[in-house]
Amino acid sequence: MKAAVIVFPGSNCDRDVKVAIEAVTGTPVVMVWHGQASVPKCDLIVLPGGFSYGDYLRCGAMAAHSAVMRDVVAKAKAGTPVLGICNGFQILCEAGLLPGVLQRNASLRFVCRDVWLKVERTDTIYTSRYAKGEVIRIPVAHGDGNYFADAATLDRLEAEGRVVLRYVDETGRALPEANPNGSQHNIAGICDPTRRILGLMPHPERLYEPLLGGIDGRRFFESMAATLAA
C-alpha cells in the first residue's frame, strides 16, 4: 500500500501517522507539502491532525482551499481513499467531501484524553479488522470536535449507516456522559456514501503499539494495509 500524507503549515500529527503506517505496512509513506499542485499516484491520501493555518477563520477552512487540496478533492472524487484524522476531518468537511462541520467543543475546553469508541461499521477500508459493535479505546485531542449537521443530514447519515465510530462508555452505550465534545448523535467518525472517505476526530496513530500504552488503534492501519495491499 502506497500512502501519501499531506503536510499543511501547522500540521503536527503528520509524522506520527507516517510512522504508524510505515510500521504496520512496511512501505515508505510520501509526504506532500500543501503548496504542491498534485499528489503522486497512491492508494491512500491522509490528512493528518494538527492546527493547519493556525485554525484561522475556522478549523480546516484555509487548508481546504490550499493548492494541493484541489488535487486531493479531484482524486477523492475519482475514487482514491482519503482518511482525515482530527484536523483532517475538519478539512474534509470544509472541503465538502464530508457533510456537516466540527464546531467548538460544547464545554469550550480542549479535550485531551482517551475515549471509548464503538465501531459501528466494519465494511470500510479502515475498520475491516475490528468486530462490528466492538468497543475500543483511542485518544482524542481537540478543541473543535463537536460534530454538527442539520436534521436532514443527520437522518441521512444514520439511514445510510455512515456513522462509522461513535463515542460510547466502556460498555458501549452512547450516553451524553460518554460524549467528550457535544457531537450530535455522539458522532466520532463518518464516511462518504462510497465508504472510501473517512473522517474521525480520535487519533488511532497515537495508540498503535504497546510502547504508546495500547494497541487499539493498530487495526486501523492493518485494515488499510489488508484492503489496499494489492
Next chain:
Amino acid sequence: MKALVKITLKNGVLDPQGKAIQNALAALGFTGVEEVRQGKYIEIRLAEANEAKARAAVEKMCQELLANTVIENYAYELVPG
C-alpha cells in the same frame, strides 16, 4: 471600496462561546441579558470600483471561504474607502 462582512451563526446552532459570554456578563452583574450570540466581522478593501462587480466578488468570497453556510449566515455592505 470597502466590504464590511458580518458572519453570524444560524438560528438553532449551538453557540458555546456566546453562552460563556452571557454567563460572564451575568457574573459581572449585568442583569436581563437574555441571549448572546458571537459572530465575526471582516473588513475587505477592494480595488474594484464598480459596485455590481464588487458585490459579486464579495458574494463569492462569502460562499467559498468566509462563511461556512452549514452553520453560518453572512451579510455585507459596501462603503467608500
